[in-house]
Amino acid sequence: MKLRLIECFIPKHIFVGLDNIVDEYKKNIVWHNVSELGSSMVIRILATLNATEAIVDMLNKEYGGSNFRIIVFEPTTTVPTITEEKKEENILDSEEVKKGRHRLSRHEIYDKLFSVMNSPNEYYLMLIISTIVASIGLLRNDVTIIIASMIIAPLLSPNISLSFSIGVADWELAKKSLHNLFFGIGLALVFSILLGFLAPISIDNPQISSRLSIGLMDVVIALCAGVVGAVSTASGISSVAIGVMIAVALLPPLVAFGLMVGSGHAIEAIPILLLFVINIIGVNLSSILVFYAYGISPYKWWKKEKAKNLTIISVMLWFLLLFLVVMLISYLKY
Template sequence: MRFVQVLVPAGTRDAVVEVITDENIEYAITDETGTDEYEAIITFPLPTAAVEPVLDQLRTVGIDTDATTVVLEAETVVSDKFNELDEAYSNDSDDTTDGDRIARDELLARANELAPGIGPFILMTIVSAIVATAGLLLDSPAVVVGSMVIAPLIGPAMSTSVGTVVDDTSLVARGVKLQILGGVLAIVSAAGFAFMLRTVQIVPLSAVEVFEIGEVSQRLAPDVLSLVIALGAGAAGAVSLASGVSTALVGVMIAAALVPPTAVVGIGLAWGTPRVVAGSAILVLVNFIAINLVALIALWQLGYRPQSWFRTSEARSTTLTRIAVLTVALIILSSALAGFTYSSAQTAAFEEQTNAAINAELPPEAIMLDLTVTYSGFPARTPQQVIVTVGYPSTTEPPAIADAIDARIESIAPVTPYIGAKIPFIDQNRSHPRAMSPADAESPTRESSNTHSTRAITVELRYIPVERT
């Protein structure tokens, strides 16, 4: 429900009252004595869905944008006539509009409020990126969530979409500028902060150790599910904005799709890992595009159009063009996410099979303490080295399982195709005590007569004596 106050320009009082009366709206009107430009102030309650059509009718009789119009949220209206009006507008809403959506002017006002001034936006973006980086390196989900709460990212995305559907080019330009600025600032801030932590040895970890941190490792392999989060965030942002409800929690969801990946890009830059930078940067771009695309589609489907009918055609053309461009960009970048998803599934399957194969070869008195697999390649990842740590009773000799594990892992390792050359099989590098056979001494690498494939994977088996209780 809304409570509307309108300054009535001189000479339009009768026409304004006629419009209000024809709509069966209860109103109060008082004379305006402060200026000769206006002759009255008219106030009336309206259902939320009625604000936009009623204001459009008033503008046709002289209430233009120069006349002050105030729309306030009303807690309660006790009136049978108002209830009838509310029911009438609820029944009149069609499939393209929502009876609970706010008016165009109110939507514009909310979008402008959500896009903060440049100073606060820069400050809050830098702070949120630094806090997110600290949270990731501390492996603290609570700190990462806190960085999402303070991130001012919902405003620019929603402003761009709102400006497009209502043909407000200045709002579009402001939203796009803030989104680009926010993304660059977040990455630079995260990279600078992470580099400082590494340089002064506050985080004295190698790149491998950093990317084994739980909160960081979760975001190293962006996949299609990450896209689902961004799509949901964009839809939720548009609907919450159009319905007039609080956007605070939705802002956290949008930040969840953007802030942690930008922090991971910064960490990757600080530790000099191009693969991490590329993967997370693609995810950031995909999420930005997805949020804007879904918000744009949602607002257009909710029925928002420019105030002037002759601008509707131009707005439609602009909106459809931007939807097409964003869709193509999303499809292209999402193919990379699909590749990451497939690669993650392949590596998970390989590690699961490797784990099962090793356990199948272990004698009852031995136990696998650790399994580490390193990969090469981008975006497709090929296992390069497998390190198996086996614990055995300190009172016995290490179990002779090296050859069996070698054969097992070699049988499940991915095959890389080659044509027209002899490719050597890389021999296993063993750290356990084992006498070298004559064949090993003569040929540390074995050549294959098969010129079409090779399994280039190194297996290292480590033994650690353990005390059994």
């Protein structure tokens, strides 16, 4: 059973007890305790992962207007071992608990994505290195090196982060995601065009020619990659991260396009650019739908409707862009 230890520090004079939280989530709370620490009260709750978001939101609602702090830990182990029992009463779980049943809390996902978006130096360094590695792999027609660049490539993070920001109506995270995405694309293009100018690549290169022919299967791959990327982010399953990077292959098409432009084959490289655009659209479209299906929404009630409208508009926009790109591909092929 996945657990979280929630610690809440609040001023002593505003503490009003835990009865409402314990009564509401008694099936999901393994242990709870309240103690004094100087002028503060410390609330400790060991709860199941699926109820963590709801409990944190309830604490925030109860004490959020004061000088307080909530910290959530992931216990590595607890003794005696706690096993999840199948009880008939589980069907009575609240909607908040059901939403969090198979994912991390909104707060954990946000912190994970925001920390990545807030580390631009490391992000751009990894992007430059992966661009160089991908360029070498394409020039040498070495699939192993190209796969290595996919594993390094950080371009997936801003796309997933952008989709999450729409689900929680967070403009600050959206702006950081868009900045990192566009600046990262520009940086990879500049480096790959320069490398293509210094070491021209032939259009007959197998790694180039294979990316000149695109179809509906590429759309399916992009959509699947977005689903897996969002699921791995929301559920915390890090073991699939490498597989996601390889499946989506955002960087190699972009680098291949840059190499072709630098080598003087800009017109011939248009299908490769479309392949990259398809991957961007597919990842964002499917990840938005996954986050919505997981029930991810803002904490503040007045933002919930706004986030829902943003999700609908974003899905319609990405779907329209996908349709237009597919029509363009069909036109170019026939």
